[in-house]
Amino acid sequence: xxxxxxxxxxxxxxxxxxxxxxxxxxxxxxxxxxxxxxxxxxxxxxxxxxxxxxxxxxxxxxxxxxxxxxxxxxxxxxxxxxxxxxxxxxxxxxxxxxxxxxxxxxxxxxxxxxxxxxxxxxxxxxxxxxxxxxxxxxxxxxxxxxxxxxxxxxxxxxxxxxxxxxxxxxxxxxxxxxxxxxxxxxxxxxxxxxxxxxxxxxxxxxxxxxxxxxxxxxxxxxxxxxxxxxxxxxxxxxxxxxxxxxxxxxxxxxxxxxxxxxxxxxxxxxxxxxxxxxxxxxxxxxxxxxxxxxxxxxxxxxxxxxxxxxxxxxxxxxxxxxxxxxxxxxxxxxxxxxxxxxxxxxxxxxxxxxxxxxxxxxxxxxxxxxxxxxxxxxxxxxxxxxxxxxxxxxxx
Numbered sequence: 001x002x003x004x005x006x007x008x009x010x011x012x013x014x015x016x017x018x019x020x021x022x023x024x025x026x027x028x029x030x031x032x033x034x035x036x037x038x039x040x041x042x043x044x045x046x047x048x049x050x051x052x053x054x055x056x057x058x059x060x061x062x063x064x065x066x067x068x069x070x071x072x073x074x075x076x077x078x079x080x081x082x083x084x085x086x087x088x089x090x091x092x093x094x095x096x097x098x099x100x101x102x103x104x105x106x107x108x109x110x111x112x113x114x115x116x117x118x119x120x121x122x123x124x125x126x127x128x129x130x131x132x133x134x135x136x137x138x139x140x141x142x143x144x145x146x147x148x149x150x151x152x153x154x155x156x157x158x159x160x161x162x163x164x165x166x167x168x169x170x171x172x173x174x175x176x177x178x179x180x181x182x183x184x185x186x187x188x189x190x191x192x193x194x195x196x197x198x199x200x201x202x203x204x205x206x207x208x209x210x211x212x213x214x215x216x217x218x219x220x221x222x223x224x225x226x227x228x229x230x231x232x233x234x235x236x237x238x239x240x241x242x243x244x245x246x247x248x249x250x251x252x253x254x255x256x257x258x259x260x261x262x263x264x265x266x267x268x269x270x271x272x273x274x275x276x277x278x279x280x281x282x283x284x285x286x287x288x289x290x291x292x293x294x295x296x297x298x299x300x301x302x303x304x305x306x307x308x309x310x311x312x313x314x315x316x317x318x319x320x321x322x323x324x325x326x327x328x329x330x331x332x333x334x335x336x337x338x339x340x341x342x343x344x345x346x347x348x349x350x351x352x353x354x355x356x357x358x359x360x361x362x363x364x365x366x367x368x369x370x371x372x373x374x375x376x377x378x379x380x381x382x383x384x385x386x387x388x389x390x391x392x393x394x395x396x
Contacts, residue, residue, distance in 0.1 A: 167382045170357060178328070
């Protein structure tokens with residue numbers, strides 16, 4: 001199939017993908033609990049001749065499609081994430097979430113529908129490409145741990161994946177366009193918790209206590225100084241204290257305070273340096289006011305670094321499939337995180353691209369908001385570029 005015909009083919013699947021997307025939207029599931037979504041994905045893949053591969057993690061699906069055309073036996077994987085967020089939906093849509101307190105507020109319902117559309121296109125064009133396509137439907141992207149579980153379950157092996165591509169909806173860009181950025185694009189994500197131990201007592205006699213709340217307040221300010229005074233302004237980094245917990249009575253100074261937060265950066269060097277400095281502050285600042293501090297640090301995912309060659313190929317496909325001027329270079333890196341980065345540590349090449357969601361007369365709320373809904377007009381765009389990448393790279 002000619003790449004220029006792919007968009008027309010994808011548009012014939014528009015109703016199919018829209019129905020799937022809205023069904024998934026109506027039945028959202030949190031990370032590692034995507035049971036119904038997985039069942040739907042397995043059914044749709046099997047219906048178009050995609051072979052289901054064994055996978056040790058229950059909330060995940062891997063499909064295999066073998067090309068019959070001439071050419072090398074390359075293995076390309078295409079990924080979609082499936083999980084929803086713990087957010088009450090406020091869209092008022094007829095297909096709004098039936099699961100109270102849970103909704104698809106990041107577009108993962110659209111990602112699944114686009115990849116199923118691409119699978120259907122490729123299953124009908126197996127004579128036009130060689131090698132193997134792997135379809136990865138992963139759980140728990142929002143927890144930033146689903147990709148690791150998939151990797152541990154050998155989703156990248158048997159056969160070994162040579163290249164990996166993912167798509168993510170983007171409300172800041174127009175429908176009919178895709179966005180690309182080569183190199184470091186999304187930040188690493190780490191989680192920290194600082195436990196501060198003091199000695200509590202009566203709120204009227206603070207001099208008889210070692211107040212962990214005072215220690216926590218000093219620690220929060222000292223943490224912010226790591227970014228403002230100890231980090232090179234050219235080294236993009238974010239340190240956010242997002243939770244503070246201490247006490248439960250207005251007249252009692254507690255024994256303990258706990259701070260929690262996240263650190264984001266674009267380079268491993270900066271990431272390691274911040275870890276050391278945060279540990280220093282967590283232990284030394286509480287000690288200055290008579291308390292003890294302990295840091296618990298959890299590495300979640302590294303920076304997402306897009307392979308420039310893969311981005312170039314996605315751009316070529318986007319121009320061919322969607323038309324001239326349809327590919328935009330994104331304005332720069334973002335400090336959000338994506339566990340797609342974990343896959344890129346295990347495959348030679350790979351990249352994530354954005355698909356525009358903004359349409360005429362269609363207001364698209366920002367991601368992770370209770371009023372967000374994926375724009376169904378973008379489904380053929382993502383499906384055609386995903387399928388086009390395979391046909392372009394694996395084509396004879």
